[in-house]
Amino acid sequence: MGRPPCCDKEGVKKGPWTPEEDIMLVSYIQEHGPGNWRAVPTKTGLSRCSKSCRLRWTNYLRPGIKRGNFTEQEEKMIIHLQDLLGNRWAAIASYLPQRTDNDIKNYWNTHLRKKLKKLHSGCEGSLGEGFSASREIPRGQWERRLQTDIQMAKRALSEALSPEKPPSLSASNSYPSDSSSSFSSTKPTQSLCYASSAENIARMLKGWMKNPPKSSRTNSSVTQNSFNNLAASGADTASSGAEEPSSAELSENFESLFDFDQSLESSNSDQFSQSLSPEATVLQDDESKPDICAEIMPFSLLEKWLLDEAGCQEKVGYCGDAKCF
Template identity: 55%
Template sequence: MGRPPCFDRVGVKKGPWTPEEDIMLVYYVQEHGPGNWKAVPTTTGLCRCSKSCRLRWTNYLRPGIKRGGFTDHEEKMIIQLQALLGNKWAAIASYLPERTDNDIKNYWNTHLNKKLIKQQQSGLGEHYLVKNEGFSTSHSVSRGQWEKKLQTDIHTAKQALHEALSFDNQNIILPEDDVFSSYNKPSNQTSSYASSSENIAKLLRNWTKKDPNKHDDQLKFTNSSSPYDKNGMGHENSTSSGESTNKVGVDLSEAFDSLFGLESFESANSDFSHSSNSIEARQYHDHESKKDQVPVISMLENWLFSEAGNNIKMREDLCDFTFDQDSHMF
C-alpha cells in the first residue's frame, strides 16, 4: 500500500510534548518562522514528525491563542457558524482568530453539542440550527423536497447568524491590533494565554518545581526523563544517543533567556506575539478567504471585519442574501 504514516516511523516520538520540546519548537519558529515543517525535526533534532510539530505549533504554541473560558459571545458565534458552515472547524476558527480549530472542535464536541441536544430535547433550542441535519441528503426525500428543505435551512441559518452577531456588536472580533488589545480587557476567564512564551514559561516553572534536580542554568536540549515522560514516554527515542543531538546547538538556558529573559520578556514577547499573530492571522484569514469562495462567506468576512459603521449595511446585505441568487454555491 502507500507510504506509512509518519507516526509509524521508527524513532518518531509520540505522546505529550515536553517543555524542552516546546522550547525547541518555539526556538525554531522564532528563527525560521512557521512553515517548512519538514525541516523542523532535522534542524532541531526533535524526534517528532513534521506533522506533529505543525500541530503542536498551531494548536498550542502559536502566539495569540486564547485557551479555555469561551465567552457567551464566542459560544453563540460557534453555534451559529456551525449551523451555517457545518463542521468546517477551520473556517469557523477563522472568525475567531484567538481560537484554534481544534479548540473549537473540542468545545463543540464536549460542551455545545450536548448543550444543544439538551436544549432541543427540552424544546429550548429550536432557534438554533443544530448540526447538519438540514444538509443531509436522504434518499427517501425527493429532490424537490430536499431543495425546499435546503432553502429553508439557509434562511434559518441566515436568521440565526443575524441574531447571534447582532446582539453584541462590540464584541465582533477585528483583525490585527484589536486581537491583542482584547487581552487587556477584564475577563472572568479561568485562563487566558497571552502568548506561547508565557505558556511555556508556566510549564517550565511547574516542571522545574516538580523536578528539583533540574537546574535552569544547566538545562540542555536532551531527552532525559522528566515528570512529563509518563509511562516511559520520551525514552524510546533516547536510545540512539542517550542524549539527543541538539542540531540547533543551543543551550536551553540561552533559549530560555532569549524567550523569557526578564528584561526582554515583555518586549520580546509582545513583539513576537504581535508580529507573528498579525501576519499569521492575516495569512490564515487570506488563505481561508480563498478557500471558501462563496458569496455568503465573503460577505460574512467583510461584515465581521469591516468597521462597525459598515456592519449595519453588511448585515442588511446578508439578510438580503437569497438562495436563488446564490444557488451556484451548491
C-alpha cells in the same frame, strides 16, 4: 495501498510534549518561521513527526492563542457558523480570533453539541431545523460560502502583499497555514515577539524545573498557559534583558501571567466584539481571514451579516434562530 507515513515510525516520539521540546520548537520557529515542517524534526533534533510539530505549533505554541473559557458570544458564533459551514472547523476558527480549530472542535463535541441537544429537546418548536444537529447543509450553500471566503481571503492577501502598504505585524503573526511565506520573511517586530517568547519560555522552564508540578497534566497545562500568555504579552516582557531572574521573580512572573490572562478573559467576555486586546487585533489581521475579520466587527454585526447572508442564500430553510439562546 495508502501513502507512506509522513515520517518513519521508528524512533518517532509520541504523546504529550515536554517543555524542553516546546522550547526547541519555538526557538526554531523563531529563527526560521513556521513552514517546511518536514525539515523541522531534523533541524531541531526533535524526535517528533513533522505533523506533530505543526500541530503543536498551531494549536498551542503559536502566539495569541486563547484557551478555554469560551464566551457566550463565541458560543453563539460557533453555533451559527457550525450551522452555516458544517463541521469545517478550520473555516469556523478563521472567524474566531485566538481560537484554534482543534479547540473549537473539542468545545463543540464536549459542550455545544450536548447543549444544543438539550435545547433542541427543550424548545423543539422554536429551535426548529435551524441547527445542523438535525439538518444537513446543502452542498451548494457551503460551496458558495467557501467561494466567498476564498475570494475575500485572496483580496486580503493581495492587499497585504501590495508594495504600497507595508506589511503589518499582524500579517506576520498569522495562522501558519497561510503565512509560511510571510513568516519566513521575518520582520523585525515579529522576530522580537518570537524572541521574547523563546526567551521567556527559557525562563519559565527554569522555574518549572525548580518547582515541578504534581502531575504531567498540570505541568503541560501550566506550560501551555504560560507560553500562550507569554506569547500574548510578548513585547511587554521582551525587554527584560538577560539577567537571571530570581525565584521570587519567577513566581511573580507566573502570577502576573495569570493576572494577564484573567484581565484578557474579562475584557473578552465583556466586550468581545468591541474592544479586543491589541494582540487580538493583531491576530484579526490574519491574511487568511476574510476582510470581514480584518476589522473587529461587533458580534451583532457579524451575526447580522451571517443571518443576512444566510437569508439571501437560502431564503427558506434557515431560521437563524439565535433567539433560542
